[in-house]
Amino acid sequence: MNYKLFYAPGTASMAVHWMLIELAVPFEAIPVDISQGQQRDPEYLRLNPSGRVPTLIVDDVPYGETVALMMLLAERHAAAGLMPDTNSPDRAEWLQLTIYIANTLMPAMRDWLYAAKDGDPAGADAVKALAERRISSVWDNFETRLEAKGDHLLGERFGMVDMLAVMLMRWSRKMPCSAIDRPTLHQYATQVTRRPSYIDLCDREGLSGWPT
Ligand SMILES: N[C@@H](CCC(=O)N[C@@H](CS)C(=O)NCC(=O)O)C(=O)O
Numbered sequence: 001m002n003y004k005l006f007y008a009p010g011t012a013s014m015a016v017h018w019m020l021i022e023l024a025v026p027f028e029a030i031p032v033d034i035s036q037g038q039q040r041d042p043e044y045l046r047l048n049p050s051g052r053v054p055t056l057i058v059d060d061v062p063y064g065e066t067v068a069l070m071m072l073l074a075e076r077h078a079a080a081g082l083m084p085d086t087n088s089p090d091r092a093e094w095l096q097l098t099i100y101i102a103n104t105l106m107p108a109m110r111d112w113l114y115a116a117k118d119g120d121p122a123g124a125d126a127v128k129a130l131a132e133r134r135i136s137s138v139w140d141n142f143e144t145r146l147e148a149k150g151d152h153l154l155g156e157r158f159g160m161v162d163m164l165a166v167m168l169m170r171w172s173r174k175m176p177c178s179a180i181d182r183p184t185l186h187q188y189a190t191q192v193t194r195r196p197s198y199i200d201l202c203d204r205e206g207l208s209g210w211p212t
Contacts, residue, residue: 001076003027004057006047008034009205012066012106013054015167017205019070019160022197023077029204067102067164074160082160094154097145097161101138105168108134112175136177139169143184151191158192166192170210180211 003020005027007013011034020027032038032053039051047062048055055062056069063069074083084090112131115124142153142165149155152162169179169189180186189211192198202208 001025002057002059005029006032006044006053006055006057007205008032008039008053010170010207011053012167014170014201014205014207015066015163016054016056016069016073018163018167018197018201019073019082021200021204022082022163022195023073023080025077067098067106070160070164071098081157084154084159090154094159094161097153098164100141101161101164101168104134105138108138109168109171113171132175132177135172135175139172139177139179139182139185142169142179142188143182146184146188151188158195162192166198173210186211 003025005013005017005020007017007029008031017029032044034053038044039048039053044055045051047057048064050064052064054066054069055064056072057063058072063072071083074080078085084094108131110118112128112135115127115131119127145153152158153165154161166189169185172179180189193211
């Protein structure tokens, strides 16, 4: 299996990068400087027509969309147990939570972070206020889950959804609805980010200072 990840530190590519490290599979990582607009270079647009990171080249074919890439990797490396097996009783809940994060939290994050750029700058505050409400409702959901289930969002076992959730929680660090202002989520982030794969990811992407 041959993987090449186009990434920008701390962005949506972070969870895919983390997953490749966690899986301990060989891959090549190629930085895309989104502050300089490299994601709109014609060469990059041929790989990812929406001009976004991440792009993952899988056996010479480029694919986008963070959550789809994580699901694909979890499936291709099923022995690592980063998602419940097809026949597991936990499978439906995993699918529900994954799609909930992809459909609810990720668009709200994009709206908050890119309100003025993607939309009308004059309406940005209203967009951000709505996004904050949506993001907070997901933190409520995560809190309820962790209080009921223990260490991880789906129970005892660490998996793909935890990598996705922790990346998105990190994005909220400068928002009024910062996830780790909530003690249950702070404890969860602290414990999950102790994993050697996360520490390695931070070294490779030059990230520090969260969740502490
Ligand atoms: N739905 C896409 C969204 C990816 C996305 O929004 N990436 C951002 C970084 S977090 C990006 O590439 N921004 C550059 C831009 O929009 O120009 C995914 O999940 O992969």
